[in-house]
Amino acid sequence: TPIHISTTGIQLEKFDSGDRTRFRARHRIPQNRPLLVNVGRVAHEKNLGFLLEVVARLKMNHPDVLLLICGEGPAKKDLQRQAQRMGLADQVMFVGYLDRETELLDCYRAADVFVFASRTETQGLVLLEAMALGVPVVSTAVMGTIDIVSPQKGALAADEDVADFAAKVSRLLCDPDLRKSMGEEGREYVKTWGAPATARRL
Numbered sequence: 001t002p003i004h005i006s007t008t009g010i011q012l013e014k015f016d017s018g019d020r021t022r023f024r025a026r027h028r029i030p031q032n033r034p035l036l037v038n039v040g041r042v043a044h045e046k047n048l049g050f051l052l053e054v055v056a057r058l059k060m061n062h063p064d065v066l067l068l069i070c071g072e073g074p075a076k077k078d079l080q081r082q083a084q085r086m087g088l089a090d091q092v093m094f095v096g097y098l099d100r101e102t103e104l105l106d107c108y109r110a111a112d113v114f115v116f117a118s119r120t121e122t123q124g125l126v127l128l129e130a131m132a133l134g135v136p137v138v139s140t141a142v143m144g145t146i147d148i149v150s151p152q153k154g155a156l157a158a159d160e161d162v163a164d165f166a167a168k169v170s171r172l173l174c175d176p177d178l179r180k181s182m183g184e185e186g187r188e189y190v191k192t193w194g195a196p197a198t199a200r201r202l
Contacts, residue, residue, distance in 0.1 A: 154186020
């Protein structure tokens with residue numbers, strides 16, 4: 001019997017707002033500071049420790065880079081200790097849960113690059129949410145996320161290798177025109193994952 005996978009459709013109308021300036025001002029992040037954002041459950045299987053290693057690598061060429069981790073979970077304290085041990089106390093910020101209707105949208109908009117390295121996603125909806133808000137993505141392509149990032153529309157697929165991942169993030173941080181074009185490309189691409197398109201395929 002043929003099997004067809006129906007993806008979770010994203011409600012695109014909920015991702016048409018958000019205020020970059022407001023979020024950065026609220027959290028005392030300078031408007032021009034390079035900001036990487038990760039949204040999700042703060043759990044060990046999300047591979048956030050790898051992103052800390054990426055930040056340590058980026059710090060060499062982007063000394064003011066900041067990784068913002070949005071969410072709560074059992075790995076938070078371990079990650080905070082890891083950041084301290086690695087000398088990244090000023091490069092990593094934990095902001096906990098944010099309201100999905102307001103501040104989470106601001107958080108996405110505040111990002112220069114959305115970064116993701118989870119090994120356990122069945123789909124990776126946060127990647128689509130970031131794209132819907134025009135934020136370029138750098139992510140590993142594992143399990144469910146491979147379907148989203150492999151076309152490399154609005155996203156760069158990176159190996160789970162610190163040097164490769166950091167190089168792709170650095171490329172985006174150094175090129176505002178590329179960030180803008182990838183953001184626009186991602187907003188178009190994510191329409192194919194929207195609820196109406198998903199319903200038609202179903």
